[in-house]
Amino acid sequence: MxxxxxxxxxxxxxxxxxxxxxxxxxxxxxxxxxxxxxxxxxxxxxxxxxxxxxxxxxxxxxxxxxxxxxxxxxxxxxxxxxxxxxxxxxxxxxxxxxxxxxxxxxxxxxxxxxxxxxxxxxxxxxxxxxxxxxxxxxxxxxxxTAIFRFFRFYYDVFVEELSDRIVVKVLSDAQKDISAGSPLVDDITRQVLAPRRPVLTEWVAGVLNHFGQSISDGHYGEAIREHVRRSVGKAVKSNEQVSTLHYIPVVGKTIESTLESAVTDIVTASIINLLSDIDARKIDHFVEAGLHDYTPVTDDLDKEVLGVINECLELVKAHVAQQRWKTELAEKNRPVPDAGIENQTKGPLE
The missing domain is CATH 1.20.58 (Methane Monooxygenase Hydroxylase; Chain G, domain 1)
Known part of the structure; x- marks a missing residue:
């Protein structure tokens, strides 16, 4: 009322x-x-x-x-x-x-x-x-008011059915274009990624510089240095020339330990210098020169990328096509159990 x-x-x-x-x-x-x-x-x-x-x-x-x-x-x-x-x-x-x-x-x-x-x-x-x-x-x-709820419900049903069919139609047309050989991956690379290349290279350089500073820090870089120490130690011990040093009487093990420590410091310092000195210009040069002659099997990559996009669109279509108004209507029409009946059905120990 x-x-x-x-x-x-x-x-x-x-x-x-x-x-x-x-x-x-x-x-x-x-x-x-x-x-x-x-x-x-x-x-x-x-x-x-x-x-x-x-x-x-x-x-x-x-x-x-x-x-x-x-x-x-x-x-x-x-x-x-x-x-x-x-x-x-x-x-x-x-x-x-x-x-x-x-x-x-x-x-x-x-x-x-x-x-x-x-x-x-x-x-x-x-x-x-x-x-x-x-x-x-x-x-x-x-x-x-019951009249308002009645018209509001069927208005929502109409809008949902109309919008769902429009979205599904748009997504289906997009899938047809992709299946017909739409150069989507090339367009993304050329129109989306290429204009943002300076920003991406600057970001990568900033991340690498931050890694270099973190490694040089005594607290945060301990995990990296420990990993380098173990890797160098394993490489030193597996090297035939270096492994003969421990046969030298008295000083053999000392020389081997000193060499392992020195190599660890050199490798760690090299990584820190590499990451700290790199900038966006060097990354951009690496992308142009280092990947210039790289020719992967692009057809398989394109198929996989388009397959992922198609599967994502199918999931979106399945989610959009769900008639949520039917679920709401079923919940409204679901009878509410009587509390007295529930208490009668329970046993004395429940």
Whole structure:
């Protein structure tokens, strides 16, 4: 049931507007009812029935029916004055970015002022605009009305079905273009990655420099140095020439340990210098010169990349095609179990 929240009405200071809306709503209902009656009065069946039942009424109403456009113009004049008044108030309140936005946003009011049969139907929209304004200020709550929930649900169903089919159609067309041999990978490389190459090389250089600084740090670089120490130690011990040093009496193991430590420091320092000295220009030069003669089997790579893209699109289509409104409808129609029945079915030890 539709109820008015009087507390929110007082806080919003919309009481004068509510009174104006109710007055205009009453005039609008009278005008629409009169329009419907006059249209029915113009039919031969209704006119004949009224002549038989109320002969005096038809004689009085015939002049009004013939000049009903003048009666409608009185209502139109009232609606037009009220529209201009709201326009002025909206400009004073600065409700819109431009003063001329108001008539564009309330176009249905202007169209409804045209005294034609096809345009008078737009006066019905004034009722919805009044309800929407009251709902916006939390003066009334349309969500509690069964009619609003009914139309809201089927509106969401319509929008979901329409948008899902459009998205699935777009994705299917994209899959057809990819399957037909669309040079997607080449376009990504040429149009997306190539213009951003300076930024990418700068980023890679910054990451490598940061790694070099981290290795040189005594605390954060200990893991790298330990790994280098183990690798060098393994390489030194597996080397036949170096492994003969431990046969030297007294100093053999000392020389081998010193050599291992020296090589570890040299390799670690070389890695630090390499990572610290590298910059974006060197990386860019490496990409141009180092990969210049590299010719991999690009067809297999393209197929794999396009296959991944196609599978991703299939997953997106499957997710979009899910009719979530059916799930919501099933949850709404699911019967709620009675707590008393559940307690009766439980055993004494449960």
């Amino acid at each position: 539709l109820r008015i929240n009087w507390d929110n009405l007082r806080k919003s200071h919309e009481t004068p507007w509510l009174i104006l809306d109710l007055v205009m709503l009453g005039l609008l209902l009278v005008n629409l009812a009169w329009l419907l009656f006059d249209a029915l009065y113009g039919t031969a069946v209704i006119h004949q029935q009224l002549e038989n039942l109320l002969p005096g009424f038809t004689g009085t109403y015939d002049p009004i029916h013939k000049n009903f456009i003048l009666v409608d113009l009185v209502f139109i004049a009232i609606f037009f004055v009220e529209f201009c008044f709201r326009w002025v108030v909206s400009v004073v309140r600065k409700e819109h970015l431009r003063w001329y936005f108001f008539p564009f946003l309330h176009w249905y009011d202007i169209v409804g002022l045209i005294p034609l049969g096809a345009t008078r139907i737009f006066r019905f929209l004034r009722i919805f605009s009044i309800l929407h304004r009251l709902h916006k200020f939390d003066i009334i709550d349309l969500n509690r």
